[in-house]
Amino acid sequence: MPEMPEVQAHAERMTKALAGSTLAKFQLLNFAGLKTFDPPADAAVGNKLVAVERRAKYLIFRFEDDLRHVVHLMQGGRLKPDAKQSRKPRGGIARWVFSDVPPDAEEAWLLTEAGTERKAGVWAVRGDPDDQEPLAGLGPEADGLTAEELAAVLSGQSRRVHGVLRSQKVIAGLGRMLANEIIFEAGLSPFANASKLDSTQVERLHEALQTVVAAATAHERTLDHIGKSADRPSKVHNRAGEPCLGTEREPCEDSVRSVEYRRYTVYYCPTHQTGGKILADNTTSKFLK
Numbered sequence: 001m002p003e004m005p006e007v008q009a010h011a012e013r014m015t016k017a018l019a020g021s022t023l024a025k026f027q028l029l030n031f032a033g034l035k036t037f038d039p040p041a042d043a044a045v046g047n048k049l050v051a052v053e054r055r056a057k058y059l060i061f062r063f064e065d066d067l068r069h070v071v072h073l074m075q076g077g078r079l080k081p082d083a084k085q086s087r088k089p090r091g092g093i094a095r096w097v098f099s100d101v102p103p104d105a106e107e108a109w110l111l112t113e114a115g116t117e118r119k120a121g122v123w124a125v126r127g128d129p130d131d132q133e134p135l136a137g138l139g140p141e142a143d144g145l146t147a148e149e150l151a152a153v154l155s156g157q158s159r160r161v162h163g164v165l166r167s168q169k170v171i172a173g174l175g176r177m178l179a180n181e182i183i184f185e186a187g188l189s190p191f192a193n194a195s196k197l198d199s200t201q202v203e204r205l206h207e208a209l210q211t212v213v214a215a216a217t218a219h220e221r222t223l224d225h226i227g228k229s230a231d232r233p234s235k236v237h238n239r240a241g242e243p244c245l246g247t248e249r250e251p252c253e254d255s256v257r258s259v260e261y262r263r264y265t266v267y268y269c270p271t272h273q274t275g276g277k278i279l280a281d282n283t284t285s286k287f288l289k
Helices: 004-018 149-154 161-166 178-186 199-220
Strands: 022-028 049-056 058-063 067-073 077-079 094-101 107-114 121-126 257-259 265-268
Touching: 004 049, 004 058, 004 077, 004 199, 067 077, 094 121, 149 161, 149 199, 161 178, 178 199, 178 265
Parallel strands: none
Antiparallel strands: 022 094, 049 058, 058 067, 067 121, 077 107, 094 107, 257 265
């Protein structure tokens, strides 16, 4: 699933291509893709697009007249230029067609979803989207937290730090890959109890969060579209069995290990993160400090 760096870079690309253009048409291609009924999604037709913004892992089309289209790509969704504008595009959910676009920009953008989950969708809202579904209840942006704010958040979460970082209602914008990379960079066990991290560990986690998110965002800004997770640079994510790359602070000669769950995988280096201990591959493993 695209995380905050991928969504942020894509919002910037779309803003550059479309800001100031007028929405000429909104086409719903899959009835299940529209998650709201009031205001109607086509109420934005005839309004200029002010910008495409990001909140957590969501894209937000901000139109004039206080209208928004909130888009969640979920696991297999993509929002790309649509030169063909075919009547029944494969996996098509919705299409936005703009007028007055710059000469080098496509007028149509298509939301599609691969796979069978069919969870990607569009919410049409009027007014502040943060107070409405699907954004209501999201936690603070991960990269906007100070070390003190992060410490306060973690102190109330007596569970594994890997799960806390991925919980959108606690800290918004991070997913599986960033959680793996941040915890590795911080030199912490992914099974460490978030509420029991000491001040030094929290400082390391905060520094790692800022560093990893910034590097990932910089990489995404070099691309023309949202790529695949497997193509994103990583030190541990999707690298089980490969040599540990270590960090600038601490070189390593171990190999990356993994803990498999039904919906996600935790990647880590025993030497760098758990004092050499191998984490048991089940949900009843004891916390490692």
